[in-house]
Amino acid sequence: MQTAPPARPSAPVRPQPPAQLLNAVQALGAGFAGDVGIAVRDIDEGWSVAWAGDTPRPQQSVSKLWVAIAVMDAIDRGRMSLTDPVTVRRSDLTVFHQPIRALVGPDGYRTTVGDLLRGAMTRSDNTCNDVLLWRVGGPEAIRRMLAAKRIAGVTFGPGERELQARTAGLTWRPEWAGGWGFLQARAAMTHAARARALDRYLAAPIDGASANGVTLGLSLLAQGKLLSARSTASLLALMRSSRTGPLRLKSGLRPGWTLAHKTGTGQDLGALSTGYNDVGLLVAPNGHRYAVAVMIASTRVAIGTRMRLMGNVTRAIVAAAD
Template identity: 30%
Template sequence: MSARLRLAATALACLTAVPALADWDRDKLDKAIEGIEQQAEGRLGVALMDLRDRKLWSHRGSETFPMQSVFKLPLAVAVLQQVEAGKFRLDQPITVTRKDFSLFHSPLAKAFKGERNDYPLRELIRLAAGESDNTAADLLMREIGGPQVVTKMLRDGGVTGLSIDRYERQFQPEIYGLKGFGWDQVVDEKAFRAELKAMRPRLRIAALSNALKDKRDASTPEASAQFLEAFAKGNWLRDPAHAALLTQIITETKVGADRIKAGLPAGSRLAHRTGAGLTTDGINHATNDIGIATLPDGRRFVIVTYLAGSRADAKEREAALADVARLAVSALR
């Protein structure tokens, strides 16, 4: 055999020795996901993407689901983009007053002292993206120019099935047919909860039913997977230090430990953002978790889980998202 033929044979052997690109065990996923959805007692949306070969599998992947606090991850990206554009500095102080407090979960408001405090922009990003702080998220959104700025960023990046439209102080009351709070109003959460409780159940349920179909502040599982893939590839942020900062924040968060993270093998890492809505009249608005999972062997994949309108209790809802993660790991090829 000539040297040229030996070289060609060696090259052919190398090519045939390369394993085929990985893919999901789609039959396994298709058969198991319906059982998880039934146990979750709601509408379950899932998207999985192997970051090694970009193979995508989804369940209700093109349907729209309410995001709740999942929106705080693209919001944080939009803020960091403005830092890169020179509009802000990470150490820039942002003044917060008591009239800026938003509804529901806010470690910032809970620890607040006095009438006015300054917080570095970096800390507001950490609070919003890491601790799901509603006050911090609303303030960041206002500072960068409003929800439409985040949605424009997504559209410019090619993500069309994810929309951010309102502040927390607006959309949380509107889920139940109540009037949202403007920036010229002080949020009175005690009064809001009393008003919500006093509503006729049929009106509350009807409003929630409409909200579950609302395409505002919502995403399809596949659009969220597309956003996360771009984040994993470093497409959203030019400065690797900014991407590393945000990744650290959403990896070190303690929020949502019983959701996707609980279904991953020991030694895995998860960079993620959760979302959760109220439960009224036995119906939960949303229980969500989306992220980038890194297994102990280095394998990475995007996982998106949205659960809307569930009648299961909180532990059962979170367990369903953990079950999706276990299924995803077992279905990797």
């Protein structure tokens, strides 16, 4: 008597994204007048949807997230503490948004690692971030961390000062610390020279990351695979307290939903805007979690239109979860 061969175990059924959300993300990406990447990753079920989600785009201040993770990782390993004292010198000042600049006198400004982290993550202070970057080991330390923690699709640039100088087609000079010298040098350039430099940057951003790579990193963070439970909670609390971009992803929230996020904003040249981003961890009232990234590499549309796109991505996630 023949016996039937043993049944093969069936492959696990992979959760599928809601068709409503997939269609919405595709429509939002296709309908936007600019180079945009959109990614949504369901952290609890594992599915993801994206529009042009694998193309590297400028991160700008989104990259502060990776510095913060490296700092918290160093704290977890006992190499650093949030209470460690730090003196910020005038020579540490960077460019563009740096609220701490007003506090840095001739003898510097005495603060702590924790306060610098809060400034970088809630106010996107460039100097706070750069001081932490070099304290944790510089750009190479961040790149090693990204590789070690398998955050694929994310690279890290040379630090704020060199990044902004190279984006404008300049080479950073130490005497530009504080930003005015840089702004004057950039203003002295021809439009054509700046346009060539910006085109080079957009073609191969030295701080590039894909939307899918960013949502992977956010998912690993939310799952507790990057940091200790305490450090994860502390970092996400800072991200929920962010004061930047209140009308970007946040504009699509409904009551009971929360967003822990990090924005990024690059340089403009005439009507062209670059590196206009918002990424974060979206949590439903029932605790269900989504990683989301909207990364606009370049566009000429008005700020309100960019914000509306981001809010609409959040609204699409909320609607699909109902």
